[in-house]
Amino acid sequence: MSGGHAHALHFHGHSPIHRLPAAVKLVGLLAFVLAVVATPAGAVWAFSGYTVILMVLLVLSEVPARFFLTRLAIDLPFIAFALLLPFVGEGPRVELGPFAVSAAGLLGAWNLIAKATLSAGASVLLAATTEVPDILAGLSRLRVPAVLVAIASFMIRYLEVVAGEFRRTRIAMAARGYKPRSALDWKPVAVSAGALFIRSFERGERVYQAMLARGYDGNWRTGAHEPITRSQWLAGLLPGIVAATIMLASRLL
Amino acid sequence: MTQLSVSDLSFSYPDGTEVLKQVSLAISPGERVGLLGPNGAGKTTFVLHLNGILRASSGTISLGGMTLSDQTLREIRRRVGLVFQDPDDQLFMPTVFADVAFGPANFGFPPEQVEHRVKSALESVGEWHLADRAPHHLSGGERRKVAIATVLASDSELLVLDEPTSNLDPAGRRELVALLSLLPTTQLIVTHDLPFVFELCPRSIIMDGGRVVADGPTGELLSNRQLLAAHRLELPFGFDPTNIAPR
Amino acid sequence: MHVPDGFINVATAAGAGVVAVSGLGASLRRTGRDLSERQIPFAGLTAAFIFAVQMLNFPVAAGTSGHLLGGSLAAILLGPWLGALAVAVVVFMQALMFADGGIVALGLNVLNMALVTALVGWGVFRSVMRVLPRRSSAVMIASMLAGATSVVASSLSFVFQYAIGGEGGAPLQSVFQAMVGVHSLIGIGEGVITAVAVGAVLAVRPDLVKGVSDLQLPRLATAPSRKSILAFVTGGLAIALALVFLVAPLASGAPDGLERVAIDNGFIESAQEHPLGGPLADYSVSGIENEQTGAVLAGAIGVGATFVAGLIAATILRRRRSA
Numbered sequence: 001m002s003g004g005h006a007h008a009l010h011f012h013g014h015s016p017i018h019r020l021p022a023a024v025k026l027v028g029l030l031a032f033v034l035a036v037v038a039t040p041a042g043a044v045w046a047f048s049g050y051t052v053i054l055m056v057l058l059v060l061s062e063v064p065a066r067f068f069l070t071r072l073a074i075d076l077p078f079i080a081f082a083l084l085l086p087f088v089g090e091g092p093r094v095e096l097g098p099f100a101v102s103a104a105g106l107l108g109a110w111n112l113i114a115k116a117t118l119s120a121g122a123s124v125l126l127a128a129t130t131e132v133p134d135i136l137a138g139l140s141r142l143r144v145p146a147v148l149v150a151i152a153s154f155m156i157r158y159l160e161v162v163a164g165e166f167r168r169t170r171i172a173m174a175a176r177g178y179k180p181r182s183a184l185d186w187k188p189v190a191v192s193a194g195a196l197f198i199r200s201f202e203r204g205e206r207v208y209q210a211m212l213a214r215g216y217d218g219n220w221r222t223g224a225h226e227p228i229t230r231s232q233w234l235a236g237l238l239p240g241i242v243a244a245t246i247m248l249a250s251r252l253l
Numbered sequence: 254m255t256q257l258s259v260s261d262l263s264f265s266y267p268d269g270t271e272v273l274k275q276v277s278l279a280i281s282p283g284e285r286v287g288l289l290g291p292n293g294a295g296k297t298t299f300v301l302h303l304n305g306i307l308r309a310s311s312g313t314i315s316l317g318g319m320t321l322s323d324q325t326l327r328e329i330r331r332r333v334g335l336v337f338q339d340p341d342d343q344l345f346m347p348t349v350f351a352d353v354a355f356g357p358a359n360f361g362f363p364p365e366q367v368e369h370r371v372k373s374a375l376e377s378v379g380e381w382h383l384a385d386r387a388p389h390h391l392s393g394g395e396r397r398k399v400a401i402a403t404v405l406a407s408d409s410e411l412l413v414l415d416e417p418t419s420n421l422d423p424a425g426r427r428e429l430v431a432l433l434s435l436l437p438t439t440q441l442i443v444t445h446d447l448p449f450v451f452e453l454c455p456r457s458i459i460m461d462g463g464r465v466v467a468d469g470p471t472g473e474l475l476s477n478r479q480l481l482a483a484h485r486l487e488l489p490f491g492f493d494p495t496n497i498a499p500r
Numbered sequence: 501m502h503v504p505d506g507f508i509n510v511a512t513a514a515g516a517g518v519v520a521v522s523g524l525g526a527s528l529r530r531t532g533r534d535l536s537e538r539q540i541p542f543a544g545l546t547a548a549f550i551f552a553v554q555m556l557n558f559p560v561a562a563g564t565s566g567h568l569l570g571g572s573l574a575a576i577l578l579g580p581w582l583g584a585l586a587v588a589v590v591v592f593m594q595a596l597m598f599a600d601g602g603i604v605a606l607g608l609n610v611l612n613m614a615l616v617t618a619l620v621g622w623g624v625f626r627s628v629m630r631v632l633p634r635r636s637s638a639v640m641i642a643s644m645l646a647g648a649t650s651v652v653a654s655s656l657s658f659v660f661q662y663a664i665g666g667e668g669g670a671p672l673q674s675v676f677q678a679m680v681g682v683h684s685l686i687g688i689g690e691g692v693i694t695a696v697a698v699g700a701v702l703a704v705r706p707d708l709v710k711g712v713s714d715l716q717l718p719r720l721a722t723a724p725s726r727k728s729i730l731a732f733v734t735g736g737l738a739i740a741l742a743l744v745f746l747v748a749p750l751a752s753g754a755p756d757g758l759e760r761v762a763i764d765n766g767f768i769e770s771a772q773e774h775p776l777g778g779p780l781a782d783y784s785v786s787g788i789e790n791e792q793t794g795a796v797l798a799g800a801i802g803v804g805a806t807f808v809a810g811l812i813a814a815t816i817l818r819r820r821r822s823a
């Protein structure tokens with residue numbers, strides 16, 4: 001929900017989870033999140049199961065809980081949204097302390113919070129244990145079109161360069177007393193965004209020249225992928241498989 | 254035998270700016286030559302011709318006897334290693350390793366060889382330990398050395414560096430002098446950092462207004478105050494080439 | 501606008517995923533060989549640019565703020581296909597690198613924030629350019645309208661998804677009213693910034709604005725004139741009012757509170773300084789019995805307030821310039 005960050009959530013380490021190939025982790029993440037989202041709201045025990053899985057993974061990853069929890073706070077605005085559901089929901093009311101709240105709304109709130117938090121937790125774990133270039137390599141291994149991966153890798157390479165230029169412009173403006181109050185006040189910033197676009201474009205041209213100079217002929221060559229062993233797949237998909245089993249059980253029961 | 258020979262090269266940008274006017278020069282194998290000139294002289298434009306990124310309207314370029322044409326373009330690009338002025342333009346891949354591997358992979362070296370080349374190129378600039386780092390996390394000096402490694406990895410015969418000392422601190426600059434003086438490759442060093450050229454290059458060429466205006470021993474050119482003043486080149490305060498023995 | 505996982509059910513999210521993938525596939529085909537060679541670094545740098553520009557939080561009205569989506573800006577500068585690809589890459593990497601927006605929800609987010617904004621933005625821009633005389637001020641007005649409309653369309657796209665497969669049981673009408681109401685206001689900010697940014701590029705490198713590459717435009721002054729600023733303030737006001745009157749009656753009275761949180765915390769990024777929003781934040785003027793009329797009235801007051809704030813800002817701007 002936030003506009004942008006300049007730094008990824010990576011937490012350097014050498015745990016078994018850090019060492020798993022990114023492609024395996026990406027598939028595992030998708031499986032886990034799918035299971036979570038497909039679980040009926042009432043199956044509280046299932047969500048407890050997912051929480052246990054996530055906690056085990058967190059311990060294995062050696063990512064400090066504090067680091068993990070602060071990164072999870074991204075989700076907070078939506079939690080606030082969900083928390084209001086009990087008060088606006090319809091249908092029979094139940095007593096909750098001093099309030100009479102909607103039972104359906106209460107369930108709805110729980111549903112959103114549990115799912116959004118568990119999924120975001122799994123995403124944070126991926127981001128914390130996987131270097132960005134490895135995420136890119138994993139995507140290309142999973143047959144994401146090479147052009148998209150290439151665009152993403154250029155984006156990541158130049159994110160700090162471009163954001164840094166932008167930040168410096170805004171600091172220079174602030175240093176001369178500029179303080180925007182309404183959208184119309186944003187004219188200087190918008191003009192500088194236009195200028196930044198031109199600079200980005202011109203850098204794109206120079207980068208292209210640098211690529212040509214090193215033999216680029218229009219074919220994006222991705223390096224060879226290290227083979228993924230069957231046990232790595234199994235280890236990476238295990239949480240997802242367990243979660244899927246829990247999900248199926250919760251739907252059948 | 255000449256390593257690089259350029260004759261009567263002329264070029265205008267599409268908007269009509271005439272930038273190169275009948276440039277001719279020759280460099281022998283193993284030479285280290287400085288290309289000096291004020292801002293806007295056309296140095297960068299000239300350098301972009303050496304491996305066919307820009308194509309001249311007239312004139313020829315040949316490298317070790319091979320003339321630049323559509324057929325030889327690829328081979329010439331491998332033989333000429335161009336190090337751009339801004340390492341942020343040159344280092345465009347997410348990691349140093351991937352970046353140094355970009356050239357050899359494009360020039361069709363088999364994967365095992367690519368790895369070997371990356372390693373030896375990074376070792377020769379003393380930065381193998383940076384292989385897994387992201388280029389934007391490196392210092393200015395490290396970026397410059399990695400940028401040089403990216404062209405060394407393709408076995409270039411002619412190393413062309415565009416303003417290599419810009420944005421370097423004195424220590425980074427000193428390390429660069431040490432590195433370049435040890436590389437056996439033929440080098441063309443574009444700069445307006447006169448002491449840097451004086452230290453490294455026995456011979457220099459001065460370019461201004463798109464023409465070659467002087468070509469000779471660096472010490473002689475730098476001692477000619479009138480020549481320097483006429484082309485907006487300045488020695489730092491207190492620097493006197495006649496007092497210092499050139500290499 | 502980054503929808504987290506769990507807000508929309510799996511089937512709908514998967515459906516959106518299929519639509520998003522085919523949309524991206526079409527974009528890849530349209531950009532074709534051109535993209536695969538020359539424009540890869542360019543598209544990547546544009547994506548980085550969009551990423552940076554999305555850090556722009558601009559104050560809207562009544563204590564709320566929005567951040568630029570950038571889809572229409574990208575489309576006007578790069579064309580709809582490359583623009584959509586660049587924003588899609590941004591959305592994708594925000595989810596994987598920063599856990600911003602859900603994983604199963606990726607299709608929804610790519611659809612809302614990249615494809616809808618770029619295609620709607622481009623469509624509006626080109627249509628308006630067709631109608632208006634080919635002058636620089638026309639480019640500004642067209643960009644303004646494209647930016648504003650694209651944001652509202654993006655919010656409508658989310659409401660549509662919520663209608664099909666929303667979880668949590670929030671009453672659809674409230675979601676609808678809150679989303680579209682707030683995004684009409686945010687749209688003004690997006691429109692102004694898009695217009696000024698496009699104007700700035702047009703003044704220096706008109707060759708880089710894809711949206712006008714086939715139109716013969718006279719060369720521009722270096723900055724948008726006061727007249728064009730007024731023109732797009734008026735244009736924005738007109739759209740916003742039209743939206744309020746067309747859209748608000750469709751959504752009947754909303755339960756108190758939900759929208760306030762949606763506005764201030766949920767669907768748009770809230771300004772740090774205003775955690776609870778201003779007096780109009782819940783878009784319903786208290787004390788008015790008929791909630792439908794109340795909603796329209798609240799929307800109209802909000803738009804009016806934005807307009808007045810805009811006028812004041814424009815006046816100050818003018819004074820500063822002449823000083």
Ligand SMILES: Nc1ncnc2c1ncn2[C@@H]1O[C@H](COP(=O)(O)OP(=O)(O)O)[C@@H](O)[C@H]1O
Pocket residue numbers: 266267268270272290291292293294295296297298299
């Ligand atoms: N892409 C371009 N289009 C038009 N003119 C250019 C372009 N790039 C450089 N020039 C012009 O060509 C001249 C030489 O530039 P350049 O080769 O960069 O000089 P130097 O590297 O010696 O400072 C300058 O006058 C510059 O303005």
Ligand SMILES: [Mg+2]
Pocket residue numbers: 296297298338415
């Ligand atoms: Mg230059």
